[in-house]
Amino acid sequence: MNQNRLDKLTHQILAHGVDGIAxxxxxxxxxxxxxxxxxxxxxxxxxFPADDEPAIVIPGLExxxxxxxxxxxDRIFAWSDDEGYTGAFQQACAVLELSDYLLGVEALHMRVxxxxxxxxxxxxxxxxxxxxxxxxxxxxxxxxxxxxxxxAIGAAERAMERLIPMIEIGMTEKQVAAMLTQFQLDExxxxxxFGPIVSAGPNGASPHAVPTERPLQEGDLxxxxxxxxxxxxxxxxxRTFAVGAIDAELRHIYETVKLANQQGVLVAxxxxxxxxxxRAAREVIEDAGYGDYFIHRTGHGLGVxxxxxxxxxxxxxxxxxxxxxxxxxxxxxxxxxxxVRIEDDVVITPNGHRSLTTMTRELITVG
Numbered sequence: 384m385n386q387n388r389l390d391k392l393t394h395q396i397l398a399h400g401v402d403g404i405a406x407x408x409x410x411x412x413x414x415x416x417x418x419x420x421x422x423x424x425x426x427x428x429x430x431f432p433a434d435d436e437p438a439i440v441i442p443g444l445e446x447x448x449x450x451x452x453x454x455x456x457d458r459i460f461a462w463s464d465d466e467g468y469t470g471a472f473q474q475a476c477a478v479l480e481l482s483d484y485l486l487g488v489e490a491l492h493m494r495v496x497x498x499x500x501x502x503x504x505x506x507x508x509x510x511x512x513x514x515x516x517x518x519x520x521x522x523x524x525x526x527x528x529x530x531x532x533x534x535a536i537g538a539a540e541r542a543m544e545r546l547i548p549m550i551e552i553g554m555t556e557k558q559v560a561a562m563l564t565q566f567q568l569d570e571x572x573x574x575x576x577f578g579p580i581v582s583a584g585p586n587g588a589s590p591h592a593v594p595t596e597r598p599l600q601e602g603d604l605x606x607x608x609x610x611x612x613x614x615x616x617x618x619x620x621x622r623t624f625a626v627g628a629i630d631a632e633l634r635h636i637y638e639t640v641k642l643a644n645q646q647g648v649l650v651a652x653x654x655x656x657x658x659x660x661x662r663a664a665r666e667v668i669e670d671a672g673y674g675d676y677f678i679h680r681t682g683h684g685l686g687v688x689x690x691x692x693x694x695x696x697x698x699x700x701x702x703x704x705x706x707x708x709x710x711x712x713x714x715x716x717x718x719x720x721x722x723v724r725i726e727d728d729v730v731i732t733p734n735g736h737r738s739l740t741t742m743t744r745e746l747i748t749v750g
Contacts, residue, residue, distance in 0.1 A: 396433045403432035404487035410687040473504040481505035487513030523706035531616035539618040542566035550749040556581040556594035572611030580608035587722035601627035604721040621726030640723040643667035643713035651736040657699030664713040682710040
């Protein structure tokens, strides 16, 4: 385990007035313990008490991961398929004395299964959301985390450089997405961060479209949103392309979004808020008359997860800090015609900001 992260976690647990937190398989467990597992019919819960060593309920077949993470043997409550997991939960609740606990749990990840087991065997247990603790802990990235994201960005950008000259009119969105996925793996990705969004023509008016069998056509705008993981950290980039010759309005909205992206990035520095970044980008699009067609927030944090705090949106009045990494991705989406999004990954530095993405924002024609 990363002792520096554990020390910060203990500080946050105490600062938030809880007795400990409980994690299930997912990004927070991996971030704090190095234990990588997945949610399945075999429940796993990792406990971090404020005043004691970590403990875990885990299937025996995965107990080696807990040992490798440094969890003491007497705090590994392993169970087998034959005996089931209820006894391990009962023992863990008793040893940790959870009946008088205020326990932080992952509201966005913990299932009813784990929560009911904890409350069954610790009848006085009360719970609260652990997200404020975990978000604070993960929001500021260190140099190693930022370097990992830069490697992921590099792999994604190299993949796109390979893809661009291969895109042809008549290819389907699915074909383009498949090539891009393979190229990212070829360029060093350990996995893709999400299924690439490849949406052309009218499909591009949906920000979270999925690739279809629609072929690319002359005059389309082509939105591609892609990213990959390297060393446990992701990239998340969007570029929009012209498929052959496009009409004047589509070119105009492209230039508008490009300027909105520039303005959103430009204002990013320590002490400004996500609201400020959002307003800077949104003002450009509103002044151009397309405010009603910018239908999502300007950006989101990037870290262990592709979407995490801080969020670049009107409601976020928290000050940005050195080490925050986030996207700036304004867009315009015209129903029935197409859309434009340009997305960059940005880190807050002591002197302002630095764009981790390097690919050109100028309009590229493909096909």
